[in-house]
Amino acid sequence: MITQASPQTEESMDTGKPAPSRTASIGTRSRVSNKALDDRGFSETVGDITVDQPRMQTRDVNVYYGDKQAIKDVSLDIGRNEVVAMIGPSGCGKSTFIRCLNRMNDTIEGCRVTGTITLDKQDIYDPTLDVVQLRARVGMVFQKPNPFPKSIYDNVAYGPRIHGLVSSRMETDEIVQRSLERAGLWSEVKDRLTSSGTGLSGGQQQRLCIARAIAVSPDVILMDEPCSALDPIATARIEELIDELRENYTIAIVTHSMQQAARVSQRTAYFHLGDLVEVGETNQIFTNPRHRLTEDYITGRFG
Amino acid sequence: MQTPTLVVVLLALMALAFHLGRRRSFTVATRCGGIKALHSLPSHYGTLTAMWCAIPAAIVLFVWVAFEPTVIEHLVVGALPADYRALPAERLSLVINDVKNMVSGNVVSRDPDPAMRAAAAHYQNLERISAAALSVVVLAIAIGGVSIGWRMVSPRTRARNKVEIVVKYFLIISSTVAVFTTLGIVLSVLFESIRFFGRVPISEFLFGLNWSPQTAIRDDQVGSSGAFGAIPLFAGTLMISFIAMLVAAPIGLFSAIYLAEYATPRVRSIAKPLLEILAGIPTVVYGFFAALTVAPFVRDTGNAIGLEVSSESALAAGFVMGIMLIPFVSSLSDDVINAVPQSLRDGAYALGATRSEMIKQIVLPAALPGVIGGLLLAVSRAIGETMIVVMAAGLAANLTANPLDAVTTVTVQIVTLLVGDQEFDSAKTLAAFALGLLLFVVTLALNIVALHVVRKYREQYD
Incomplete structure (x- = not known):
């Protein structure tokens, strides 16, 4: 297990501090956490945290904001071409968890991450790994649509341009069109690609952000409550889109809506006060939860 | 009683x-x-x-x-x-x-x-x-x-409603005080200027290339008849302001970027107040610095490499004025850069942008109109600045593009025209009011442009 203090500047983010020798091994089967049964009635994660073909694996991940521990010993696999939904009450650490997966927590002052997180067996907190390349492979869509104050075209072309994926205008045109088509936005904006991205409606802006994320061809897309600022129609459109994107990408989505988790995901992870309480097939979680806390949550007793 | x-x-x-x-x-x-x-x-x-x-x-x-x-x-x-x-x-x-x-x-x-x-x-x-x-x-x-x-x-x-109405009118009166004072200043300058234009044609004032305000006081006195062309003064003002902005704009902007994006909170909490101390130095002290330290240094350096540098060069005055404007530019730009939402930065980071790419391509374009607004405000301060140029820029109204020559500015001339015992009906004295009016018009125009740019910027991402 390595311990990596979250660096405060980009320079140290790239180089990091020298890691202690790594002895952690990532098993393919579930491991047992040695936590004692605490007063919240939680001992260890219920259900199988592993999948056969994992894209990303996390083991014993702890995140601290200063002295406060936000998530505790979370271990979870995220499989290829699957949608994993993280549910749980506010403040349970699900957003913190997915922000670890592309090291977005690095930008937060005083945030510290321990444990192991791998992408295709490669440790993403390895000091030799460039966080810029990691983020090109693990894209992210945020809760609030955040298009850049640029044209729609430039919003989508931004990622490919900074990563040198395109060299000519024609290539850029192609990538922009393909990304917008995949995000289901092309037909709505193809006549006004030069107008500002901030002038679109909320749902269109969020789809633009998704197009922007997939333009750099990531392996994994993280979505942090992507529909919480949208109306039901835009939400339905995004959910459809997530289902289509599953063919090519691995998706981890945080949501407050259990219906949404049930609609879009194959596996669901239930977080509670920083603990990963239960993981399982989405059907099983919602029809036959095995942990009392999960059952209380999905039956609406709290949260 | x-x-x-x-x-x-x-x-x-x-x-x-x-x-x-x-x-x-x-x-x-x-x-x-x-x-x-x-x-x-x-x-x-x-x-x-x-x-x-x-x-x-x-x-x-x-x-x-x-x-x-x-x-x-x-x-x-x-x-x-x-x-x-x-x-x-x-x-x-x-x-x-x-x-x-x-x-x-x-x-x-x-x-x-x-x-x-x-x-x-x-x-x-x-x-x-x-x-x-x-x-x-x-x-x-x-x-x-x-x-x-x-x-x-x-x-x-309804005592509360009545009290609040009175408070409202009190606030209205307070705010109109400033407006009416401005109006009073403008009118007083305007009437004196009109008297000046009664003696010197407005076209000569605006387009004349010679400035030599010495007029004969008595009829029998041998003296020049006076030339009131404001062009050399405005050329000098613009040159010094330009040099000042050449210093202040990049340094101020870069320090703002450092403070807003790179500095840790600890560095920021020390560096920002220090930078603001610079803004608290009285301009007359900058004047000493320009006249006694920078100007001789510029002259000696110039002479050492074989350039003819006058001891009161536009370069020295402009340079020191630029130093004076750095905290102004950096503090305004810092505010504007900080106002760019964190969500845009997160969006750029999530696409794999490095910090410098994020700043160059996302933050600065988003902040640019605000930064330009700040720079224009700094320009209008540079144009109106008096003390530094009085002490460092000299009095010779040369029409030149060489920053190593001595030039003079509008504000310096206003000071020299009004210092000492003056009769308030000679063209020489009245010229000060005309210069003041023109200066006021120029800075007002700049401020209007700056405010317009800043306002337009506010609509961008909300």
Whole structure:
């Protein structure tokens, strides 16, 4: 297990501090956490945290904001071409968890991450790994649509341009069109690609952000409550889109809506006060939860 | 009672009225079922009573004090003997002045005759009566106001709304003070400028290439007739401002980027106040620095590499002015950069942008209009800056593009035109007002452009 203090500047983010020798091994089967049964009635994660073909694996991940521990010993696999939904009450650490997966927590002052997180067996907190390349492979869509104050075209072309994926205008045109088509936005904006991205409606802006994320061809897309600022129609459109994107990408989505988790995901992870309480097939979680806390949550007793 | 004493008494009465009104509201409240039964809070009733006490009384006091001298003077003149009243207006005002001087015990311009002594006694008498009457009237109004306020304390009186209306008008009056002062300044400069343009054609002033404001004071004096072309002054001003912005814009902007994006909170908490100390240095100190340190250094360096540098070069003045503007530019830019939402930065990071890519391609374009607005405000400060250029830029009105030459600026010329004893009807003196007006127009235009840019920017990401 390595311990990596979250660096405060980009320079140290790239180089990091020298890691202690790594002895952690990532098993393919579930491991047992040695936590004692605490007063919240939680001992260890219920259900199988592993999948056969994992894209990303996390083991014993702890995140601290200063002295406060936000998530505790979370271990979870995220499989290829699957949608994993993280549910749980506010403040349970699900957003913190997915922000670890592309090291977005690095930008937060005083945030510290321990444990192991791998992408295709490669440790993403390895000091030799460039966080810029990691983020090109693990894209992210945020809760609030955040298009850049640029044209729609430039919003989508931004990622490919900074990563040198395109060299000519024609290539850029192609990538922009393909990304917008995949995000289901092309037909709505193809006549006004030069107008500002901030002038679109909320749902269109969020789809633009998704197009922007997939333009750099990531392996994994993280979505942090992507529909919480949208109306039901835009939400339905995004959910459809997530289902289509599953063919090519691995998706981890945080949501407050259990219906949404049930609609879009194959596996669901239930977080509670920083603990990963239960993981399982989405059907099983919602029809036959095995942990009392999960059952209380999905039956609406709290949260 | 003297007027200042009266004001103090009025303030004391006001405090008393507040207290009375507040107490009264408690009494009323207990009679009709608690504070909740009242429309407003007890302190509102207290304030309302205090307002009834103070505002009408203060208005009467103000009007009285404003018109008292005129009325007394009129009465005194009316009582003067007929031969005095027949005097022409200027002579009469001299007599009045003498009377006033006698009243206040100052030196009188001639031996007072009995009529004037009588007038002075009359004047003094009237003043005494007026002061006494003023005290009585004001205090009566104040006490009457207190009783009105006292009687208004009832559950149905909307004291809060009334207090808030008065507060609103008070705020409106405060804000118009600045507006009317500006208007007054503009008008006074404008009228003097019109007098100047009566002597020197406006086209010569605006387009003339020579500035040499020395005019002959007496007819027999050998002297130049004066040339009032403002072009060399504005060229000098623009050159120095340009040099200043060349220094201030990049350094200010880069330090703002560092402070906003790279600095850790600890560094920022130290560096930002330090930078703001720079803004607190009086410009006259910058002037010393420019004249005694930078200008000789520039001259010596220039001479060492074989350049002809005058000891009062535009370069030195502009450089120091640029240093002065750095905190201005960096503090405005820092605010604008900080106003760019974190979500945009997160979006760029999530796409794998490095910090410098994020700053160059996302933050700066988003902040650019605001930064430009800040820079334009800095330019208008550079144009209006006086002290540094007075000390470092020189007086020679050269029309040159060489920053190593001495040039002069509009503000420097205004200072030299008005320093010392001047007659206020010569073209030379009046030229200062015309320059001031033109300078005002230029900086006003720049400020309008800057504010427009800043406002447009606000609509961008919300």
